[in-house]
Amino acid sequence: MDIAHTAAIALVALALDAVIGDPDRLWRRVAHPVAVMGAGVALLDRRLNRLELDEAVRRRRGVAAVFALVLGAGMVGFALSLPLGGLPYGYLLEGVLASMLVAQKSLYLHVRAVRDAFAAGGIGAARHAVSMIVGRDPSKLDEAGVSRAAIESAAENFSDAVVAPVFWLVLFGLPGLFAYKAINTADSMIGHKTERHRAFGWAAARLDDLVNLPASRLSGAIVAIAAALTGRSAGAAFRAMREDAGRHASPNAGWPESAFGGALGLALGGPRIYSGVAVDDPWMNRRGRQDARPEDIGAALRLFRSACAAHAGAVLAVFGVATLMG
Template identity: 50%
Template sequence: MPILITFLSLAIELVLGYPARLFDAIGHPVTWFGRLISFLDRRLNRATDSDAHRRGWGVFALLVIVLVPAALALWLETLLWSIPLGWLITAILATSLLSQKSLAEHVEAVADALDSGGLDMGRIAVSRIVGRDPEKLDRAAVCRAAIESLAENFSDGVVAPAFWLGIGGLAGGVAYKAANTADSMIGHRTPRHEAFGWAAARFDDWINLPASRLTALLIVLAAFLVKGANAKGAWHAVRRDAKKHRSPNAGWPEAAMAGALGLALAGPRSYDGVMVEDALMGEGGRREVESADIRRALKLYRVADLLLIALFGIIVVIVIAA
C-alpha cells in the first residue's frame, strides 16, 4: 500500500502541485512544522546553557519535531484506510510532502527573469530558492545557483520524501519532511544553532543518504534520454566529484547534473557575507553559464522525475503480480 500511495501522490502532485488557494487558507505542512520548530527553538535553545546542554535539548527537540507529526500521520492514515477510497485520500494528502511542480516553476522563473528583466530580476528570482548573497552573483552565478538548487531540491524535495513515503507510508513521509524542515531552520553552524541544531543536521544527513544516491542515478539515466545531455560525463562526475562536496548528499545530484550538462557547479559561495569554500562538481570550468543552461537542466529534471514515477509504477505492478 505505501508504494501505491507514493506512485499516486507523485502522479497527482506533478500535475496539480499544491494549490495557492489551499496554501492561503490553511498553510502547508512545512509552515506547520516551522511553527513547532520555532517554538521549541525559542523555549529550549538558551544562550546561557552550555553547549552540551544545548545539544541535549536539540536531541529532545528533534524527537518532538519528528515523532509528534509522524504519530498524528499514522493515526490519520490508519483511520483513512478503514473507509472506502481512504487510500486515495491518503495519496492526495501525501502530495503536500512533494514539490515536483513548484520546484520546476521556481527554477524556470529564474530563467524567465534573466531573459525578460536582466540580472537584477534574475537575482531577485534566485533569492527565492537559494540562501546565498544574491547581490554578489553575476549572471553566470545566478544560473549556476538555480541549477544547483534544482539538483539538490530534486533530491530533498522529491526523491527523498517519495522514498520515505514508499518505506513508511504517510507517517514515513511526514517524519522525513519534519526532519528536513528542522535541518533547514536550525541545522546551521552558527553561534545560536551549532550545538542546538547538531542533531537535526546529522539526522538530515543520514535520512538523505539513500535518496541522494538514487537522485544521481536518475539524472544519469535521464541523460541517456535527453538530447544533448552527456550520460557518460554525468556518471564520471558522480564517481569523481560527489564525495568532494562539503555536504555528504548534495554533491551526488549536483555532480550528476554538472556532468550531464558539461558545467561546473558548486565551488566557493557567499552566505550572509561569509565565503564558503567547496569543491567544484563537473569539468565545465567557469564558462559563462546562461539561462539556456537552466532550461536544459529543467528538461533533464523532468525526464528524471518521470523515471522516478515509472520506478514506483513498476514496483506497484510487481507487488500486485506477486
C-alpha cells in the same frame, strides 16, 4: 508495511503534484503542513535553546527537540493513515495528503522563474528571482553565478523535495513521509553552524544527513537515466558523481549536483558568498564549463522533467513488482 499500497499512494501523490502543485489560494487560507512543522521547530527553539546554557546541555536539548518533532509528525501520519487505509479507495485520499509534501511542480516553477526573469528584466530581475530559492548573496552573482545557483537548486531539491519524501513514503507510508518532512524542516531552520544553532541544531543536521543518504544516491542515478532519455550522456553523469560527489561539504548534495553537472556539461558549486562570508566549495563536475548561461537553466529544466518522469517510472515498477509478489 504493504509496499504495493504505499507505492500506489506515492504514484497518486506524484501525479497530483505534477498537475496541481501547491495551490496558493488554498495555502493562503489554511496553514501548509510544512508551515505547521516549522512553527513547532520555532517554538522548541525559543523555549529550549538558551544561549546562557552550557553547549553540551543545549545539544542534549536539541536531541530531545528533534525526537519530539519526529515522533509527533510520525504519529500524525499514523493517525491519518489508520482510518484511510481501511477504505476501499483510501489510498487515493492518502495520495492527496502526501502530494502536499512533494514539490516537483513548485520547484520547477521557481527555477523557471529565474530563466524567465533573465529574458524579462536582465540580471537584476534574475538575481531577485534566484534569491527566492537560494541562501547565497544574489547581489554578488554575475550571469553565470545566477544560472549555476538556479540549476544547483533544481539538482539538490530534486533529491530533498521529490525523491527523498517519496522514498520514505514508499517504505513507511504517511508516518514515514511526515517524519521525514519534520526532520528536513528542522534541518533547514536550525541545522546551521551558527553560534545559536551549532549545538542545539546538531541532531537535526546529522539526522537530516542520515535520512537523505539513500535518496541522494538514488537521485543521482535517476538523473543519469534522465540524461540518456534526453539525448545527453549518462556516462558523464556517473563519471562526475564518481569523481566529485564525495568532495562536496555535504555528504548528500554532491550526488545530484554532480550528476546534473555531468549531464549538462557544467561545473556546478564552486566558490560563493553566504551572508557576506566567502565559502570555497569544490566544483561538482570540475571538467565542465563554469560559465553557465540562462539557456542552461532551460536545459536543466528539461533534464529535471525527465528525471521526475524516470522517478515516477521507478515507483511504478516498485508497485508492479510488489503487486505481483503480493
